[in-house]
Amino acid sequence: MFTGIIEAVGKIKQISITGEGARITVDTQTLDMSDVNLGDSIATNGICLTVVAFDQHSFTADVSKETLTRTGFANYGHNQKVNLEKAMLPTTRFGGHIVSGHVDAVSTVKSMNQNGNSIEYWLSMSNDIAVYIAEKGSITIDGVSLTVNSLTEDQFRLTIVPHTSEQTIMPSYQVGTKVNIEVDVMARYIERLLLKNNNQQAPSGVTEALLKQSGFLKG
Numbered sequence: 001m002f003t004g005i006i007e008a009v010g011k012i013k014q015i016s017i018t019g020e021g022a023r024i025t026v027d028t029q030t031l032d033m034s035d036v037n038l039g040d041s042i043a044t045n046g047i048c049l050t051v052v053a054f055d056q057h058s059f060t061a062d063v064s065k066e067t068l069t070r071t072g073f074a075n076y077g078h079n080q081k082v083n084l085e086k087a088m089l090p091t092t093r094f095g096g097h098i099v100s101g102h103v104d105a106v107s108t109v110k111s112m113n114q115n116g117n118s119i120e121y122w123l124s125m126s127n128d129i130a131v132y133i134a135e136k137g138s139i140t141i142d143g144v145s146l147t148v149n150s151l152t153e154d155q156f157r158l159t160i161v162p163h164t165s166e167q168t169i170m171p172s173y174q175v176g177t178k179v180n181i182e183v184d185v186m187a188r189y190i191e192r193l194l195l196k197n198n199n200q201q202a203p204s205g206v207t208e209a210l211l212k213q214s215g216f217l218k219g
Contacts, residue, residue, distance in 0.1 A: 002043045002085050004096030004138075004145020006168050007031055010044075012080040013058060022063040022073065024049075031084050033057070041087040041101065045169075046143030046180040047071055048087075048101025071103045072178045081169045083143040096145030097138040098185050105129045107141075109177045110155055119165065120149075121158045121173065123181075130154070132183035140182035144168050 008031035015024045026044060033056055036042070040051045042059060049061035068074045076082075088094075108124045123141070125133060133139060133156055137148050144164065150157045165171050173179070 001088050002048070002096075002099040002101055002143070003088050003092065003094055004085070004099045004140050004143065006083045006085055006144055008084045009167070009169055010082050010084045012076055012078060012082060015076060015078065015080075017068065017074070019065075021065045022068060023060065024063060024073075024076075025058055025060045026082060026084070027058050028084060029057075031086070033059070036086065043083075043085040043087075043099070043101045043143045045072065045082045046099070046101065046140055046182055047073065047103055067103075070106070071180050072106055075178060081172055083168050085143055097140075099140050099143070099145060099182060100185055101143075102182060103180045104132075104183050105181045106178050107181045109173050109175055109179065111175060112173070115159065117162055119160045119170075121160060121170075122155050123158065123179065125151070125154050125156050127154075129181065129183055132187040134187070137187070138184045140180075142169060142179050144170070 008029050010029050010031060011027045013025045013027045015022060033054060036051060036054055036059065038051055038054070041048050042051060042061070043049070044061070047063075047067060049063065051059045051061060053060040063073055105126055105128070109121055110124055111122045113120045133148055133151065135148055135151050139146055139148050139156070141158065146158050146160075146164075148156050149159050160170055
């Protein structure tokens with residue numbers, strides 16, 4: 001489990017992709033590796049990876065074929081910058097939101113605009129994840145816990161303050177950049193609960209009528 005608060009920006013030192021998956025080694029830069037052990041989890045651009053080897057300045061992990069298919073890892077290469085966060089501890093300050101490290105989709109940066117000292121990003125939103133994204137709700141982009149500021153039918157907007165830009169890989173984003181998305185896990189649990197209570201099996205069956213019927217919205 002993670003919080004979406006990035007601890008360091010690392011670089012991929014080596015990546016070997018085959019038909020069965022991949023193995024990567026990440027230069028962890030400023031990430032504190034003193035408490036890392038074999039088998040620990042480190043979120044890398046929002047993807048939960050298991051440490052299979054490490055030293056003071058790097059770690060190695062295997063990436064499954066499923067992960068390559070569902071995330072941006074298939075397009076990563078040498079010196080690719082990545083957001084890093086170690087798995088949270090019971091004593092960790094919870095500054096972001098609940099992040100599982102399981103990517104739901106890959107989105108594309110559609111536009112970028114300066115707004116005062118912040119940058120507004122519009123990102124694509126496919127139909128299969130749109131039901132889970134709400135205005136002022138939480139979303140994870142490349143492992144970063146962020147707030148959705150507005151929505152259209154097929155895009156959502158993020159407003160990124162200078163501190164977030166400075167501590168993440170977001171300054172490297174351009175129009176067309178692919179990013180990993182994890183929707184708020186609470187949205188998925190609510191959907192599961194509503195579908196079970198209403199004997200529905202559709203993966204995206206949450207509608208306004210269903211929410212009203214279940215007491216989440218007033219008629």
